Amino acid sequence: MHIPDGFLDVKTAVAGAALAAAGLGLSLREVRRQVPPARIPLIGLGAAFVFAAQMLNFPVLAGASGHLVGATLSAILLGPSAAVLVMSAVLILQCLLFADGGLTALGANLFNMALVAPWSGYALYRLLRRVCGNSLRGRLMAASFAAWASTVCAAVCCAGQLALSGTVAWGTALPVLALVHIAIGLGEGLITALVLAGIARTRPELFAPTETAQPIETSTSVLQTIGFGLLLSLGLAAFVAPFACSWPDGLEWAAERLGFARAAADKPIFHSPMPDYQWPGVATNGWGTAITGMAGALAAFLIAWVTARWLAPASNDSKTTVPPAVTEQDERKSANDN
Amino acid sequence: MTIEMASAGSREIRRLPPGLKLAGALLFTIVVVALPRRDWLDYGLAGCILLLAMIWGRAASWKLVRRLILLEPFAAGVAAMSLFQQGGLEIFLSLLAKSTLCLSCVLLLGATTPFSQILDVMRRRHLPGLLVTTLALTYRYLFVLHEEMHRLRRARQSRAMGRRHADSWRGQAGIIARLFVRASERAGHIYAAMCARGWKS
Numbered sequence: 001m002h003i004p005d006g007f008l009d010v011k012t013a014v015a016g017a018a019l020a021a022a023g024l025g026l027s028l029r030e031v032r033r034q035v036p037p038a039r040i041p042l043i044g045l046g047a048a049f050v051f052a053a054q055m056l057n058f059p060v061l062a063g064a065s066g067h068l069v070g071a072t073l074s075a076i077l078l079g080p081s082a083a084v085l086v087m088s089a090v091l092i093l094q095c096l097l098f099a100d101g102g103l104t105a106l107g108a109n110l111f112n113m114a115l116v117a118p119w120s121g122y123a124l125y126r127l128l129r130r131v132c133g134n135s136l137r138g139r140l141m142a143a144s145f146a147a148w149a150s151t152v153c154a155a156v157c158c159a160g161q162l163a164l165s166g167t168v169a170w171g172t173a174l175p176v177l178a179l180v181h182i183a184i185g186l187g188e189g190l191i192t193a194l195v196l197a198g199i200a201r202t203r204p205e206l207f208a209p210t211e212t213a214q215p216i217e218t219s220t221s222v223l224q225t226i227g228f229g230l231l232l233s234l235g236l237a238a239f240v241a242p243f244a245c246s247w248p249d250g251l252e253w254a255a256e257r258l259g260f261a262r263a264a265a266d267k268p269i270f271h272s273p274m275p276d277y278q279w280p281g282v283a284t285n286g287w288g289t290a291i292t293g294m295a296g297a298l299a300a301f302l303i304a305w306v307t308a309r310w311l312a313p314a315s316n317d318s319k320t321t322v323p324p325a326v327t328e329q330d331e332r333k334s335a336n337d338n
Numbered sequence: 339m340t341i342e343m344a345s346a347g348s349r350e351i352r353r354l355p356p357g358l359k360l361a362g363a364l365l366f367t368i369v370v371v372a373l374p375r376r377d378w379l380d381y382g383l384a385g386c387i388l389l390l391a392m393i394w395g396r397a398a399s400w401k402l403v404r405r406l407i408l409l410e411p412f413a414a415g416v417a418a419m420s421l422f423q424q425g426g427l428e429i430f431l432s433l434l435a436k437s438t439l440c441l442s443c444v445l446l447l448g449a450t451t452p453f454s455q456i457l458d459v460m461r462r463r464h465l466p467g468l469l470v471t472t473l474a475l476t477y478r479y480l481f482v483l484h485e486e487m488h489r490l491r492r493a494r495q496s497r498a499m500g501r502r503h504a505d506s507w508r509g510q511a512g513i514i515a516r517l518f519v520r521a522s523e524r525a526g527h528i529y530a531a532m533c534a535r536g537w538k539s
Binding site: 044172198 | 363364367368370371372405409412413416417419420422423429432433435436437439440441443444445447448453456466468469471472473474475476477478479480482483484486487491507508510511512513514515516517518519521522524525526528529532
């Protein structure tokens, strides 16, 4: 999903960079406010960990292999703001050291993979935990599905950026990128659950059921949630909304029914960059993409359910409480145990 | 693992201030990105400038070309989506030309500028200290954790006595899990070491 240089035009690159800078600033502020100095090295080490983990190949089919992206994993293990910083460090290093992802597209790449992916994954994880429960099985299931969804969310933003730049038509970019990442996301969800189960086996306090047990962030403040929510909606409005608007949406339908559609037609409030533009060649098939998306979601849910049942056979472990905060002594003791 | 590529180029290009090289690369990529499509003459001009810089800096090596060939399929894959529209071939070729130019420019920057110098520029330009510290730590421990991962893998493979089990998804994920545990343990030791050397945030 790394966009190379030359694929985004200047306005999209600037918009992406502005959003990424704002998000990075917000997360830096949060981390500085919440994280004790003793935990700062863990962010750098977390980024190095994600970097190394991305190099480990998982065999898929006939020689092809995939790897973990790790946005949702780091958001769950370290907290969302720390995950933004971790993924940003990974992307900046990939861009400057490996020329993986363009220099001018860095802002857009940061927005997709360091802001949208960790935050959508984390928000969904928190939400799903209310449904799936706080047991290990429930948490694994929520994490697996959230990892899948975050991959798809980032891909949709990427498609919007490519379409806004006029590089690839939305009618092509969305189905292709969504389809590819619906498939990749299934692997991401499975790996995330497997890794979290592995961590829960060896060091359960690093993946604990209580919120306060997160090693980096102690809480997610309301201001932080609102700030990031605002940023993400701004990004969606800029990159995705201009294209999604051409689908018959609820507002349009209501306007038609209530009869004020004609009145509104005289005075356009919002000029979309490509008003009613139909890309020739590939027809915009919104329904096909929607059905694929739903099938993908179902598959991701099934994988999450099966994996969680397989990895956490006993579901009554919610009673075994893990101490909310790990003291220095506990850490030393467990280090000696290992 | 050969991540560090900053080993090419003449003495002159290596002694240029890193800030200048970074600004030059940024300017070059922005100009190339802002060029209109199908502007073949200007693409050629930009390519000539880049080639001259490479020849002057004696950085045009096979390593650079190999790296370029390795990265090109990704750009071509994304660009291939643009073929499904009117005038798609011209857009496709423009995209390929632009991304190749920018890729070579960033590769040239990487080949002649050690990352520590780039970090230095960031620090002097007053980028947030926390971000620079994180980047520096990531760069420092990238190699260490990568080696650690290989050690974990080797240990698992020798225990498993064969490929099938060792390469299973669960086995691979177990390595990642163990790697995270070790990374978080190491972070504690690093903080103590940083404090001992007088680090302050």
